[in-house]
Amino acid sequence: MYKYDHYDQAMVDARVADFRDQTRRRIAGQMTDDQFKPLRLKNGLYLQLHAYMLRIAIPYGTLDSRQLRKLAHIARTYDRGYGHFTTRQNLQFHWIKLEQAPDILAELAEVEMHCIQTSGESIRNISADHYAGAAADEIMDPRPWAEMLRQMTSFHPEFSYLPRKFKICVIAAEEDRAAMRWHDFGLRIVKNEAGEVGFEVYPGGGMGRTPFIAYKSADFVPQHQIFSYLQAVLRVWNRHARRDNIHKQRMKILVHELGEEEFTRQVEEAFEHILRLGTDFPQAEYDRIAAYFEPPAFETGLRDEIDRSDPDFAVWLDQNVAAHKAPGYAIANISLKPIRGIGGDITAEQMEVVADLAERYSFDELRVAHTQNLVLPHVRKQDLYAVWQALRGAGLADANLDLVTDIIACPGLDYCSLANARSIPVAQKIAERFADPARQHDLGELKIKISGCINACGHHHAGHIGILGVDRKGTENYQLLLGGSGDEHTTQAKITGPGFDEDGIVDAVERAVEHYRTIRESGERFIDTYRRVGMDGFKEAIYG
Amino acid sequence: MAESGNPLPQAASEAYYLRFRDDVPADEPAVSLDSFFEQPNAVSVRIEAGDDPERLIPHLSRVTLVEVDFPKFRDGRGFSTARILREAGYTGEIKATGDVLVDLVYFMRRCGFDSFAPDVAIDPAVLEDALSRYPYVYQHAADDAVPIWQLRHPELANG
Ligand code: HEM
Numbered sequence: 273m274y275k276y277d278h279y280d281q282a283m284v285d286a287r288v289a290d291f292r293d294q295t296r297r298r299i300a301g302q303m304t305d306d307q308f309k310p311l312r313l314k315n316g317l318y319l320q321l322h323a324y325m326l327r328i329a330i331p332y333g334t335l336d337s338r339q340l341r342k343l344a345h346i347a348r349t350y351d352r353g354y355g356h357f358t359t360r361q362n363l364q365f366h367w368i369k370l371e372q373a374p375d376i377l378a379e380l381a382e383v384e385m386h387c388i389q390t391s392g393e394s395i396r397n398i399s400a401d402h403y404a405g406a407a408a409d410e411i412m413d414p415r416p417w418a419e420m421l422r423q424m425t426s427f428h429p430e431f432s433y434l435p436r437k438f439k440i441c442v443i444a445a446e447e448d449r450a451a452m453r454w455h456d457f458g459l460r461i462v463k464n465e466a467g468e469v470g471f472e473v474y475p476g477g478g479m480g481r482t483p484f485i486a487y488k489s490a491d492f493v494p495q496h497q498i499f500s501y502l503q504a505v506l507r508v509w510n511r512h513a514r515r516d517n518i519h520k521q522r523m524k525i526l527v528h529e530l531g532e533e534e535f536t537r538q539v540e541e542a543f544e545h546i547l548r549l550g551t552d553f554p555q556a557e558y559d560r561i562a563a564y565f566e567p568p569a570f571e572t573g574l575r576d577e578i579d580r581s582d583p584d585f586a587v588w589l590d591q592n593v594a595a596h597k598a599p600g601y602a603i604a605n606i607s608l609k610p611i612r613g614i615g616g617d618i619t620a621e622q623m624e625v626v627a628d629l630a631e632r633y634s635f636d637e638l639r640v641a642h643t644q645n646l647v648l649p650h651v652r653k654q655d656l657y658a659v660w661q662a663l664r665g666a667g668l669a670d671a672n673l674d675l676v677t678d679i680i681a682c683p684g685l686d687y688c689s690l691a692n693a694r695s696i697p698v699a700q701k702i703a704e705r706f707a708d709p710a711r712q713h714d715l716g717e718l719k720i721k722i723s724g725c726i727n728a729c730g731h732h733h734a735g736h737i738g739i740l741g742v743d744r745k746g747t748e749n750y751q752l753l754l755g756g757s758g759d760e761h762t763t764q765a766k767i768t769g770p771g772f773d774e775d776g777i778v779d780a781v782e783r784a785v786e787h788y789r790t791i792r793e794s795g796e797r798f799i800d801t802y803r804r805v806g807m808d809g810f811k812e813a814i815y816g
Numbered sequence: 817m818a819e820s821g822n823p824l825p826q827a828a829s830e831a832y833y834l835r836f837r838d839d840v841p842a843d844e845p846a847v848s849l850d851s852f853f854e855q856p857n858a859v860s861v862r863i864e865a866g867d868d869p870e871r872l873i874p875h876l877s878r879v880t881l882v883e884v885d886f887p888k889f890r891d892g893r894g895f896s897t898a899r900i901l902r903e904a905g906y907t908g909e910i911k912a913t914g915d916v917l918v919d920l921v922y923f924m925r926r927c928g929f930d931s932f933a934p935d936v937a938i939d940p941a942v943l944e945d946a947l948s949r950y951p952y953v954y955q956h957a958a959d960d961a962v963p964i965w966q967l968r969h970p971e972l973a974n975g
């Protein structure tokens with residue numbers, strides 16, 4: 273895992289001092305909230321319905337036990353004893369006092385963490401495959417590149433007042449576990465025929481009110497030119513984006529208006545120019561960073577057999593554990609989606625349990641997935657039972673990874689000032705409806721995603737089943753969508769028809785799911801069946 | 817770029833005008849980009865946020881002042897404008913005008929701006945803090961700051 277040197281530490285410490293000063297000026301009345309807003313947004317501090325919310329960056333979703341314990345401490349000391357993992361691998365606290373925010377940043381800086389560029393019109397925290405460094409199918413660990421780009425895009429002078437936010441995602445496997453093509457700038461690490469490393473580049477994705485799936489603008493950008501290419505993309509967008517309407521300033525809109533071909537042409541022209549400036553980082557710096565991501569010292573000669581005699585454990589094993597690249601090891605997923613809980617929420621005590629497990633059983637590493645679950649990336653198979661028992665003791669052993677109750681839901685009307693409708697209670701009602709483990713397992717992989725308004729924080733465009741809260745004549749109303757996905761065959765979900773009230777939407781989901789069960793062919797997941805038969809049959813089943 | 821270490825405002829006119837250069841400021845008012853092309857003797861030009869700075873590149877040898885306007889501080893197009901001009905080899909003055917807040921000046925300096933005539937005067941004490949706060953930079957820009965990655969590899973300094 274990456275460790276700060278004195279340069280990185282000095283930059284994060286400077287930001288703490290910067291923010292302390294800005295907050296002091298605000299509290300002393302030397303700044304209006306209007307002037308303070310863009311500054312606090314550069315530090316992930318939002319004003320919400322009830323309090324301030326602080327978003328903490330977890331670069332490429334990687335954490336160690338010391339950091340997670342610090343987050344637990346912050347949850348207890350400055351919040352209400354819990355935190356919330358987000359769909360971009362970050363952590364949010366929802367009950368923050370402005371005057372304490374600088375102290376929180378100082379505490380974070382002690383463990384090499386920060387809130388830099390986690391909100392506002394900036395280059396956001398860079399996300400990556402949460403199985404990076406452990407996945408059996410990756411061609412290399414994408415995180416050294418993500419770290420490289422994190423540094424190069426921190427306090428970038430030309431791109432600190434962008435038209436809108438800008439989200440980057442890096443993966444290095446054929447399978448896309450990170451919804452890469454739903455980002456403004458998606459990268460897939462590939463090797464060419466000569467065995468050289470480079471990037472497939474996918475600009476122009478994004479959700480929100482006008483969703484677009486990123487297109488491929490380059491098949492192979494050589495590895496040490498990727499920062500130039502990124503700057504070219506940013507410069508074209510920064511110069512030519514609309515500035516008159518906040519809803520039309522994301523890069524996806526410019527790509528759409530210019531057309532992919534013209535956008536690519538302009539990027540290539542800028543790329544050729546920027547390449548000549550020599551701003552890319554050298555191999556030596558890549559090597560320095562990559563050394564931190566060397567695989568841990570995996571033991572050899574471990575047994576692959578696992579004792580499955582405890583049936584509850586066996587269920588968890590089959591559902592939540594994934595293949596690891598090292599023999600004798602496995603990837604253990606920790607579900608943060610208990611049936612009656614709030615997806616992504618975790619208490620300080622649970623954070624400490626997970627931190628202990630990471631330290632003891634997973635080379636002191638853990639990951640945050642965009643599905644708002646946690647991952648112990650490197651667990652010996654022979655330790656899985658002990659890990660599961662500890663998780664069960666902490667209420668963290670739900671065996672529902674990727675199943676119908678593993679729902680992504682945005683904060684919605686319970687917290688969010690922009691919401692049309694509540695999301696969390698809908699997620700809870702659906703989860704209760706499908707709570708029976710046998711039923712969940714029979715239905716198999718099924719990704720439900722719920723947003724409380726068109727901003728799409730809950731990824732409803734990418735849900736196998738998506739739910740969107742709309743405001744209909746002052747009452748909460750929900751639209752149902754089908755067929756979205758954030759995997760390597762990324763698709764955008766389509767609206768089925770007229771909306772439903774809160775109970776109606778749960779029934780409608782159940783009708784769609786039952787229709788799938790009736791017509792599925794053997795081995796088909798919900799999304800496979802939908803892709804085979806299309807919308808019509810589902811529509812009939814839903815609306816009768 | 818002519819540098820002076822002294823970031824105190826200097827009075828070119830009545831209005832606030834912060835300048836980081838030692839040469840004599842241009843005394844003719846900047847004209848719009850279109851007028852500039854019609855006036856072969858013009859040496860001061862004003863670039864509005866939507867203008868294309870690349871049009872100016874073939875004519876840079878006669879330019880001594882480029883004003884870049886920021887209609888709203890949120891509108892960051894001017895940052896790219898300044899970089900494009902510096903990357904084309906322009907060494908004359910680049911002045912930021914309009915809604916230039918103190919917290920932007922540090923980034924503007926890095927993009928090649930060397931004078932500031934914002935709508936609202938900047939508090940010198942706050943400016944000094946803002947300009948000296950960050951001890952290092954992570955990337956190359958139009959200034960001569962050495963990026964952290966290069967500091968980490970002194971062995972690469974001479975090629
Ligand atoms: C509770 C307060 C929140 C507010 C006010 C808020 C606001 C917004 C807004 C306005 C957008 C649309 C941006 C655009 O289209 O350019 C957006 C998008 C998004 N938000 Fe939130 N959000 C909140 C919480 C969250 C949370 C908790 C998560 C993660 C679980 C989240 C994840 C996202 C994502 C993934 C997007 C879509 C990005 C895209 O368009 O590509 N947000 N949010």
Ligand code: SF4
Pocket residue numbers: 682683684685688689690691692695723724725726727728729730
């Ligand atoms: S989708 Fe809408 S309701 Fe949900 S968190 Fe985002 S802005 Fe709020």
